[in-house]
Amino acid sequence: MLSAIALHELAGSDARLREALRAADLPTDDIEDEGRAFLEAVFDDGQTIGYAGLERCAGDYLLRSVVVLPEHRGHGFGRAIVEATLRGIGGDVFLATTSAAPFFSSIGFSEVLRTEVPAAVLATRQLSSICPSSATIMKLNRPPT
Numbered sequence: 323m324l325s326a327i328a329l330h331e332l333a334g335s336d337a338r339l340r341e342a343l344r345a346a347d348l349p350t351d352d353i354e355d356e357g358r359a360f361l362e363a364v365f366d367d368g369q370t371i372g373y374a375g376l377e378r379c380a381g382d383y384l385l386r387s388v389v390v391l392p393e394h395r396g397h398g399f400g401r402a403i404v405e406a407t408l409r410g411i412g413g414d415v416f417l418a419t420t421s422a423a424p425f426f427s428s429i430g431f432s433e434v435l436r437t438e439v440p441a442a443v444l445a446t447r448q449l450s451s452i453c454p455s456s457a458t459i460m461k462l463n464r465p466p467t
């Protein structure tokens with residue numbers, strides 16, 4: 323049941339986070355660098371569902387390290403984790419993905435060109451060196467204010 327999910331912060335040095343990212347082929351090289359915040363999503367019995375991370379880039383954010391453990395995929399948890407992670411944050415939200423663009427499209431992100439991405443986001447290790455240049459860069463669509 324989605325309402326039974328809780329998110330709490332954990333350190334980038336957490337071994338289970340690293341293993342979940344490694345198993346999903348997501349970057350781990352920079353998870354212990356400064357300026358990242360990671361969240362673990364758990365059921366109310368304490369069982370881990372997945373993880374997500376946010377990296378502050380001046381006034382904007384890079385959403386990263388979104389992973390649902392394989393046994394929990396396909397039940398709406400990925401969407402719930404992303405929505406809970408982004409709740410209440412200001413600024414624009416970007417991400418880079420090599421394989422999950424359709425998932426992020428379904429929750430409100432659209433592909434953008436590198437020329438449309440702020441310099442602070444382009445300067446993250448993910449966008450400047452870790453992710454292949456073929457990765458899709460996406461931005462969260464915000465309703466006009």
Ligand SMILES: CC(C)(COP(=O)(O)OP(=O)(O)OC[C@H]1O[C@@H](n2cnc3c(N)ncnc32)[C@H](O)[C@@H]1OP(=O)(O)O)[C@@H](O)C(=O)NCCC(=O)NCCS
Nearest residue numbers: 346387388389390395396397398399400401422424425428
């Ligand atoms: C991508 C991932 C987080 C999705 O988690 P999930 O819990 O299975 O996704 P959800 O069940 O919340 O799906 C939400 C929506 O996205 C769609 N979706 C999920 N994965 C999809 C995929 N690979 N391709 C197309 N659509 C997808 C679902 O059909 C659903 O759409 P709907 O609301 O219209 O039914 C999960 O598959 C995963 O951990 N993958 C490995 C790591 C990864 O690629 N992370 C993203 C890079 S940062």
